[in-house]
Amino acid sequence: MRTVEHTVTHLIVHTLSKDTGTPARLALRDTACALDAAALRLVERLSAQYESRSAKGFGRFEDDEEGFPLARWLREHLVDETLDFVTLSRQLAERVQAIVDEEELEEGGRLVVARVREGDTDTLWAALLGETEGVSVNGTLDLLDCTHLDFTALQAAGRIDLSGWRRGDAHYLGFLRGRGKAGAWFKRVLGCSDVMVALQETKKLVATLDRFVDNAQLAPAARDQVLERAHDYLDALGEAGAPVVFEELAREVFPEQPARLDALLRAEETKIAPGFVPNRRAIRPLVRFSASAENWKLEFERNGLHSGAVHYDRATDTLVLSGVPEYLKRMLDAEGGD
Helix, strand or coil, rough: CCCCCCCEEEEEEEEEEEECCCCCCEECCCCCCCHHHHHHHHHHHHHHHHHHHCCEEEEECCCCCCCCHHHHHHHHHCCCCCCHHHHHHHHHHHHHHEEEEEEEECCCCEEEEEEEECCEEEEEEEEEEEEEEEEEEECCCCCCEEEEEEEEEEEEEEEEEHHHHCCCCCEEEECCCCCCCHHHHHHHHHHHEEECCCCHHHHHHHHHHHHHHHHCCCHHHHHHHHHHHHEEEEEEHHHHHHCHHHHHHHHHHCCCCHHHHHHHHHHHCCCCCCCCCCCCCCCCHHHEEEEEEECCCEEEEHHHHHHEEEEEECCCCEECCCCCHHHHHHHHHHHCCC
16 A cells, blocks of 8 residues: 555545435535645545555546546646636536446545645545444533544445656556446546556566566475466466455465565556456466477477576576377378487
8 A cells, every 4th residue: 555645735525415316416616725734634545545545547548638628627737727626526516426327326425636746746536435324422421422533334436647748657556456347437527538558558467577587586396386476376366256466475476475566566666557367378488388389389388497408508508398199199190200
């Protein structure tokens, strides 16, 4: 989980009410909320809950700003300065209302819109939170019923890296995926186009794992064991359609020092976006070598180099394969092989 100092610069909360079989209704706040300790706690709780969720999508704004107007509104707010924050939030709330009705969803709750400095990064958050009943104790120790935001009931959320958007980064928009329609409708609200291709991210992950075992200077058998564990774990995720979570992957793959691997996976220079489902074909190089030349194509398991089934002689530039199967022997004999 990222550890970063938050500074709330703008915050507002609107209410979306939705009863079964009826259109959604909005109660819009006219002014921004006070930027006090409660506002900071809200943002920090929201950020922590969002970061703890593994199923996230990443992308950038759709090019069609008529059909997906949030990018245009942000430009009017940030660049042209013709749209103030309160009006921006109200337009966003009205878009949420319209899409909830189009999708025939039953979600309602408090719509939080916040502009937050995270270290040196300017971000915009939008989230729909549920509420729960609770009990508080007042100054005279009397019990009082109270209603408060339920961060575990985070129904939909998106985070826009405004600094990255201005720089032209590839991935500056993230959102919770959820299951079924959950998350997908909020992706429409944000106008997010998925540009993160699982195949590309998986290849980067495989290359990073290879670099990690090389730098760790492990014995060949231990190196293979780490990569085999990585393959098996990622293959299971791919089969289940589950996303990669760096912390969990590090614990499974390198339990001796998981924080060491986790730090590399999260490093800025690694440039792997979290939350993708592994491509099962792209993880094969973790346990298998494949190569081809003009007259041959070869594929073998990595552990074959240590079992003696495959022997590489650098001096003679040859690979020797042992345990040739009978059917291949017959085929070679038919071609007049020695």
